[in-house]
Amino acid sequence: MDHRRIRTLIVVWAGAVGFAASPAFAQGQTSLSSLLPDLILRDVTLPTPTTPGLSHSAHFSPFGSDDPDNPEVAIVESVNKLIGDQLASFPIGSSTGGFTYTFDPGLGTFRRGSSSFGPAFAERATTNGRHRFSAGFNYQHVSYSSIEGSNLGDGSIDFYLHHEDCCSAGSGAVAPPFFGVNQTPDGTNLSPFFEGDVIQAALSMRITSDTFALFGNYGVTNRLDVGIAVPIVRVSLDAKVLATIIRLSTSSNPLIHTFVAGDPTATQKTFARSGSATGLGDVLLRSKYRVADFPGGGVAVGLDLRLPTGDESNLLGGSTQGKITLIGSTGQSRLAEHVNASYTLSRKNGTTVPGTAIVSTGDFPDEIGYAGGAEFVASPRLTVLGDIVGRTLRKAGRLDMMDKTFQYELPGPKVLPPHMSQFLEFQPRPGNLNLVFGTIGAKYNPRGNLLVTASLLMPLTDGGLKSRLSPVVGIDFAF
Amino acid sequence: MPRRFLWRVFALIVALLPLGAGTPVAAQEPADRTLDAVARDVLQRYSAALASLDADAVKKVQPSIDVDTLKQAFKQMRSLDVAIDNVRVLSSGSASMRVSCRVTQTLTPKAGAKQTTTVTRVMQLRKQEALWIIEGFER
Numbered sequence: 001m002d003h004r005r006i007r008t009l010i011v012v013w014a015g016a017v018g019f020a021a022s023p024a025f026a027q028g029q030t031s032l033s034s035l036l037p038d039l040i041l042r043d044v045t046l047p048t049p050t051t052p053g054l055s056h057s058a059h060f061s062p063f064g065s066d067d068p069d070n071p072e073v074a075i076v077e078s079v080n081k082l083i084g085d086q087l088a089s090f091p092i093g094s095s096t097g098g099f100t101y102t103f104d105p106g107l108g109t110f111r112r113g114s115s116s117f118g119p120a121f122a123e124r125a126t127t128n129g130r131h132r133f134s135a136g137f138n139y140q141h142v143s144y145s146s147i148e149g150s151n152l153g154d155g156s157i158d159f160y161l162h163h164e165d166c167c168s169a170g171s172g173a174v175a176p177p178f179f180g181v182n183q184t185p186d187g188t189n190l191s192p193f194f195e196g197d198v199i200q201a202a203l204s205m206r207i208t209s210d211t212f213a214l215f216g217n218y219g220v221t222n223r224l225d226v227g228i229a230v231p232i233v234r235v236s237l238d239a240k241v242l243a244t245i246i247r248l249s250t251s252s253n254p255l256i257h258t259f260v261a262g263d264p265t266a267t268q269k270t271f272a273r274s275g276s277a278t279g280l281g282d283v284l285l286r287s288k289y290r291v292a293d294f295p296g297g298g299v300a301v302g303l304d305l306r307l308p309t310g311d312e313s314n315l316l317g318g319s320t321q322g323k324i325t326l327i328g329s330t331g332q333s334r335l336a337e338h339v340n341a342s343y344t345l346s347r348k349n350g351t352t353v354p355g356t357a358i359v360s361t362g363d364f365p366d367e368i369g370y371a372g373g374a375e376f377v378a379s380p381r382l383t384v385l386g387d388i389v390g391r392t393l394r395k396a397g398r399l400d401m402m403d404k405t406f407q408y409e410l411p412g413p414k415v416l417p418p419h420m421s422q423f424l425e426f427q428p429r430p431g432n433l434n435l436v437f438g439t440i441g442a443k444y445n446p447r448g449n450l451l452v453t454a455s456l457l458m459p460l461t462d463g464g465l466k467s468r469l470s471p472v473v474g475i476d477f478a479f
Numbered sequence: 480m481p482r483r484f485l486w487r488v489f490a491l492i493v494a495l496l497p498l499g500a501g502t503p504v505a506a507q508e509p510a511d512r513t514l515d516a517v518a519r520d521v522l523q524r525y526s527a528a529l530a531s532l533d534a535d536a537v538k539k540v541q542p543s544i545d546v547d548t549l550k551q552a553f554k555q556m557r558s559l560d561v562a563i564d565n566v567r568v569l570s571s572g573s574a575s576m577r578v579s580c581r582v583t584q585t586l587t588p589k590a591g592a593k594q595t596t597t598v599t600r601v602m603q604l605r606k607q608e609a610l611w612i613i614e615g616f617e618r
Contacts, residue, residue, distance in 0.1 A: 101588060103596045104552070105616060107545065108537075109529055109559065110586045110596070111552045380555065380589035448592040478591070 031313040032275050035237050036080045038063070039273040040159050040201050041073060044243045047261045054183065056257055058164070060199045065164040072161055078397055078428035082147065083207065085364060085396055086465040087315045088282070091389065091437075092213045092231055093138040093453070093472050094123050100478055102129040102222070114297070114331030117383040117443035120455040120472065122371035124329035124338045125298035127290050128219035128478075135216040136476035140457070142467045144207040148399045148426065149462040155202040155242055160423050162406060163195040163257075189407065190418050194256050196249030196408025200423070201241040201271075207465070210234045211281065223290040231281035233316045240272035248421055249408040281310040282317035288327070297330035302342075319364040320347035334377040342369035365433075368392040373439070381446075385455070387439040396433040398463070399426040436460040441472070451476040514568045518578045521604055521611045526561040529584070541613040560585040565599075574606035577617070 030038050042063035046056050058064030062073050104111040113126035128134055150157045169191050170182030181192045189195040210233070217227035243259070245267045250256045254264035285305045292299040302325035310317015322345045329338035344367035373387030404425045407418040441455020453474040459466050521540065528536035534549040553559075565581040578601070585595040601617040 101555070101586060101591060101594060103584075103598065105598075105600075105618070107549055107552060108541070108582075108616065109549070109552060109584060110556070110588075110594075111548070112555045112588070112591075115551070115555065445590040 030273070030275065032235055032237050032277050032315045033080070033084055033313050035273050035275055036083070036205075036239060037073075037076050039239050039271060040076050040161075040203070040241060041070075043271045043273065044161060044199055044201055044241065046257060046259060054167075054181070056194075059166055059195075059257075060161040060163060060197075062161070062164075065166070067164055070162075070164075072159060074428060075159065075399075075426055078399055079147065079426060081397060082399065082433070083465055084315055085393060085433075086435075087207070087209055087235060088310065088312070088317050088319055089364065089367070089393075090142060090209065090211070090467075091121060091391070091457075092211055092229065092284075093120055093140065093455070093474055094118075100126075100129050100132055100134075102132075114329070114336055115334065115377050116331055116336040116375035116385075117445070117451055119338055119371075119373055119375060119385055119387050120441045120443075120453060121387050121389045121437070121439050121457065122338055122340045122373055123288065123300070123302055123325060123327045124331070124336075125290055125300035125327045126329065126331065127223060127225045127288060127300070128217055130219050130222045132219040132478065133216065134476060134478040135214075136451070136474060137215065138211075138213045138453070138472060138474035140211050140213075140470055140472040142209045142211075142457075142470040144465050145468045146462065146466045148401070148464065149466075150401065150426075152203075152205045152207065155204045157203040157205075158423065158425060159201040159203065159241075160404060160406065160425055161199040161201060163189060163197050165189055165195060167192050167195065190409045190414075193249045193409045193411045194253070196406070196410075196419075197257050198246045198248060198406055198421075198423075200244045200246055202244070203239065203241050205240075206236075206238040208236045213281075217286070225286075225288045227286040227288075229284040229286065231283070231310075231317075232279070233281035233310065234276060234278040235315045236274075236276035237315075238272075238274040240270055242268060242270050244268050246421075248406065248419070249410055252411060277311065277314035277316060279311055279314070279316050282319055282321075283307045283309045294330075297328070297336075300327040300329075301325070302327055308347075321345065321364065321367075323367075323369075325369070331375075336375040336377070338371075338373060338375075340369070340371040343367070344369065365393040365396040367394065378442075381444060383443045385439070385441050385443065387437075388460075389437045389439065391435045391437075393433040393435070393464075395430060396464070398429050398431040398433060400429055401425070402427040433464045434461060435464055443476075449478040451478075514571050514576060515566065517611050518568055518576065518580075518604060519566055521613060522563045522566060522578070522580060525613060526563050526582075529561045530559055532556055532559060539612075542607075543613075543615055555588055555590070557587045557589050559587070569601070575614075576604050578602055578604055 042061055045058050045061050048055055048057045062070035100113050101110045118124050146152055165185040167181040167183050168186035211231050213229050213231040215229040217225050219225050245257050258266045259269040260266035288300050288302045290298050290300045304323040306321040308318045308320045312318025323342055325340055325342035327340050330336055346364040346366050369391050371389045375383050375385040378384050401424055403422045405420050405422050407420050409418055438458050438460050439455050443451055443453045445451055455472045457470040525540045528540055532553040534546045538544050538546050562583045563580050567579045569577040569579055581599050583597040587593045603614040604611050605614040
């Protein structure tokens with residue numbers, strides 16, 4: 001190996017690992033895993049009255065009114081968990097080592113491990129070869145367009161914050177804002193009447209992540225490779241809710257719930273939070289053992305260990321996982337095929353929103369993975385590739401858009417049954433999350449042992465957090 | 480005097496002994512040179528066949544070679560320089576011999592960087608009709 005190349009490699013690795021080892025730094029008001037719960041469950045408040053009287057300020061805020069049993073908490077928690085799980089475990093490209101020539105004693109000359117340069121998001125059975133080293137990096141930018149089929153950016157995801165059960169009908173002052181109530185809950189939102197109001201929080205959200213992953217692979221023997229992938233991740237969240245007071249029960253008393261004290265027309269207000277965090281993601285230790293050979297291909301077993309080096313509270317990682325992969329590939333002709341099947345076992349962990357018991361990132365789910373694809377050797381220097389990559393996040397939880405019914409009373413004599421209104425809102429349910437991606441791309445060898453990779457990752461399913469078309473570029477060098 | 484003479488005669492005999500013993504060795508030299516030349520000739524044909532990236536030509540020297548795999552390997556090559564030296568005949572029979580040699584190959588691939596490897600190989604040669612061929616590699 002050329003000494004200048006080794007020095008350059010060491011400098012690049014030392015710089016990157018040094019940067020990556022520094023603590024994650026976040027910009028914004030709170031940790032990213034708390035951003036959404038804080039925005040929806042804490043921030044949406046009404047103004048504090050300037051004159052003495054009953055304050056409705058935090059009556060629609062489960063965090064502000066210390067109401068963890070509010071059903072809205074579970075809904076936001078589920079949405080947040082789904083986002084956190086997928087951001088922290090989004091697949092990074094594989095480091096297949098590009099190409100290697102090894103001396104084949106039986107053949108009496110050199111033989112390339114495979115005619116192709118390998119897949120982009122799957123693994124193939126070929127190994128580097130004894131004492132051969134390859135290193136490189138991948139960069140991928142991912143932005144997300146929808147969650148469970150609902151557009152993230154157009155404000156079509158609504159949350160409905162019902163009024164806290166703050167009060168009971170009593171003998172207080174009759175004039176507004178007291179309406180003759182006592183400030184002690186009575187176990188129902190039907191009395192006093194103003195507890196029947198609802199705030200619709202229409203969420204718009206922009207979520208992006210950028211991952212720069214450095215990797216190195218070393219052939220311990222002709223059959224055994226060990227490797228490491230060090231991702232440096234930047235996650236950015238930009239969320240806002242357009243809060244609209246839906247005066248189900250106070251339409252005749254519009255000054256009770258308003259975003260501007262004394263202004264009955266102030267029924268809407270936008271609340272926003274944004275933040276980003278950059279730091280080390282979860283470091284991957286990889287190994288691959290080629291157990292069987294056949295002409296141009298073989299069967300291998302991969303064992304990956306994912307270390308929880310990423311800051312979980314900022315959605316950079318935090319998952320401890322062990323993954324076993326069965327790999328089969330061929331590569332003798334111009335068309336090479338590969339198939340992977342894997343199971344990922346996750347250690348359970350999770351974080352909570354500071355000061356609450358609300359789970360902001362949940363237990364990372366176990367995962368069943370599969371991939372299959374082909375590489376076409378367009379020329380000795382160019383491989384065109386395509387993959388289907390599937391992931392089943394076991395018991396990750398799902399969200400269904402369902403009608404939710406709110407009951408309310410109007411001022412005056414009670415009616416039975418109470419008035420009802422229905423709104424469409426996410427409802428969490430248990431279940432597996434199936435994600436399928438397609439990739440197309442190319443690997444090109446411009447000179448020497450340098451390999452340049454460019455591919456596109458496209459989601460083929462609507463479940464969970466759906467990404468847009470994500471570009472991935474990379475450099476691979478075999479020494 | 481006779482004793483001194485006897486010593487001289489003894490010294491002469493001792494001095495002449497190597498010559499006497501050397502006579503049969505000198506008689507074997509052409510045979511060794513022939514085997515050595517045969518081995519060199521086979522290896523020369525083998526290296527030329529490899530360097531020409533012609534799998535069929537390699538098969539003529541080494542009939543047991545997997546031609547299809549070799550053709551696949553040659554497809555990835557732009558050129559292959561082959562040099563064989565340190566040829567030694569380890570043992571021989573009437574129609575076979577074991578040969579050790581050092582093989583240096585420099586590969587210029589169609590994709591990837593040039594690389595060189597040097598290996599010491601031990602191979603078995605066999606006389607097939609009038610032609611010597613490589614029967615196989617021991618290492």
